[in-house]
Amino acid sequence: MAAFALIWWAASVLTDNPLLLPSPQAVSAAFAGLALDGELFTQSALSVVRLLAALLIAFAIAAPLGLAMGMSKRFEEFVDPVVELLRPISGIAWIPLGLFIFGVGQSLPIFIMAYTATFPVLIGTVSGVKSVDRKLVRAAETMGLSQSAIVARVVVPSILPALLVSLRLGVASAWTAVIAAELVGAPNGLGYAISWYREMLVTPKMIAFIAMVGVCGYFCDLALRLLAARLTPWAPGAEARR
Amino acid sequence: MTIDLQSVRKEFVARDGARTPAVEDVSLTLGEGEFVVIVGPSGCGKTTVLNMIAGLERPTAGAILADGRPVTGPGVDRGVMFQDYALFPWRTVAENVAFPLRFGPAGAGLSGAAIGDRVDATLTLVGLAAARDKYPHQLSGGMRQRVALARLLSYEPKVLLMDEPLAALDAQTRTILQDELLRIWGQDGPAASRRTVLFITHAIDEAVFLADRVVVMSSHPGRVREIVPVDLPRPRNDATRADPDFQRIAQHIWSLIKNEAYRAATS
CATH class of the missing domain: 3.40.50 (Rossmann fold)
Structure with a gap:
């Protein structure tokens, strides 16, 4: 961290253009100022709430779909081509179309993030279901559990650790997409703030918001890791995480 | 049976x-x-024979x-005890033992308290009462095996099918x-x-010690x-x-x- 700050400072002295690369001190001051008047937090909160809404949507789509794909070979063969065709298309590619459909507002960034997060969660769920220990399913069968009870009591808890890992991957990719979506398609939020201060030519504030993108991403991931440690205390490495 | x-x-x-x-x-x-x-x-x-009896x-x-x-x-x-225990890793010892009663037909009609009593009695029988709130990964091999046995006994199957449980x-x-x-x-x-x-093993002394009849x-x-x-x-x-x-x-x-x-x- 210290070395990074030092290189940054040296580079800012060399370029000697606060519009292109302000010094670390200027950015820290801007960061502190934005934090004090609350703007930093209101814009972050807007983006984070959108992230949560998008995750909820992605989870509601991907988890049941992944469960079905993992359990039925025929269903997977049916759905997989569509998934594999859509997956390489970045969420950002849908922004122009999203602008037509949703216009500028809440919906566009949520749609883009939900789209982006769906694929990691889906693929994590499918591979989680496929790696469920056959022996546990057989054990439940010998105890007379019905098929639906086996899904609820054996398959779902078995895939929970994989599901939480895939959720973290989903958050990471959705978070990269939200900034792009908000740069053009939202009236507020972190991405909007970055583009606003770029237009105002207030580079230190712009960089402060960019830094905030990293900070929020970090804390979202941390929250998910804590959630995983709470929900899956049996999973390998859970004790080390607590 | x-x-x-x-x-x-x-x-x-x-x-x-x-x-x-x-x-x-x-x-x-x-x-x-x-x-x-x-x-x-x-x-x-031998495992195939056991699996066929288990259905x-x-x-x-x-x-x-x-x-x-x-x-x-x-x-x-017909209850089965599997070779590598087949315990549910996300459930504690007591929850593993209660599992067939709570989620299978064997526990139909049993109240939560009745299941709890049965679990306690079974855990005491296999000497695991002190480990009831531990997760399987926190237990030694011998203790895991006892959990598997307790889970098998808890729902009182008429036939016990045991696939190299002590191997x-x-x-x-x-x-x-x-x-x-x-x-x-x-x-x-x-x-x-x-x-x-029905017990499967590859250890001859174990077979002779336990069995009424040994099928070679x-x-x-x-x-x-x-x-x-x-x-x-x-x-x-x-x-x-x-x-x-x-x-x-x-x-x-x-x-x-x-x-x-x-x-x-x-x-």
Whole structure:
């Protein structure tokens, strides 16, 4: 961290253009100022709430779909081509179309993030279901559990650790997409703030918001890791995480 | 409950259509309350026999009857203890033991308190009362095995099918659990209170120590080589292991499988 700050400072002295690369001190001051008047937090909160809404949507789509794909070979063969065709298309590619459909507002960034997060969660769920220990399913069968009870009591808890890992991957990719979506398609939020201060030519504030993108991403991931440690205390490495 | 295997045959069909016979013409009857042990070299189909009785696999030919009725699938009357424990890692010891009662038909009509009592009693029986809130990964191999046994006993299946349950344990733990298994099975009590057991092992001394009858199988394909009655008196204990008759029966069984065992070990 210290070395990074030092290189940054040296580079800012060399370029000697606060519009292109302000010094670390200027950015820290801007960061502190934005934090004090609350703007930093209101814009972050807007983006984070959108992230949560998008995750909820992605989870509601991907988890049941992944469960079905993992359990039925025929269903997977049916759905997989569509998934594999859509997956390489970045969420950002849908922004122009999203602008037509949703216009500028809440919906566009949520749609883009939900789209982006769906694929990691889906693929994590499918591979989680496929790696469920056959022996546990057989054990439940010998105890007379019905098929639906086996899904609820054996398959779902078995895939929970994989599901939480895939959720973290989903958050990471959705978070990269939200900034792009908000740069053009939202009236507020972190991405909007970055583009606003770029237009105002207030580079230190712009960089402060960019830094905030990293900070929020970090804390979202941390929250998910804590959630995983709470929900899956049996999973390998859970004790080390607590 | 009695189990009847009548000329049972099992073939496995590989993806390319090739058929491998795993079990050939196995006929065997497990009497009410009888402790039967299958020994044999690996590849003799002993696990396949157990899985077919459990209803997890279907015989290719022949019939399997439980109390005279054909076995069509898994059922709570035939409980299985798997080789590598098959405990649910996301549930504690007590929750694992309660699992078949809470989520299976065996616990239908039981209140939560009644299930709790049954779990406590079973955990005490296997000596695990102190570990009830631990997760399986926090336990030693011997303790995991006890959890698996407690989970099996908790829902009171009429037949216990045990697939090499003690194979992964060290020699001392193994000896202790053999003693406990016989105690829990009820060797000190009247024969009428005992449950029917089919136990698989590759350890001859274990087979002789536990069994009323030892089924010796040979491999490729799995067949019954000989059924050896073990008429050592019960209750059995450390004195049993030193009994000359014990040694004699073990020697006899070894002589039956020696050639195949050597071939398997040197090929």
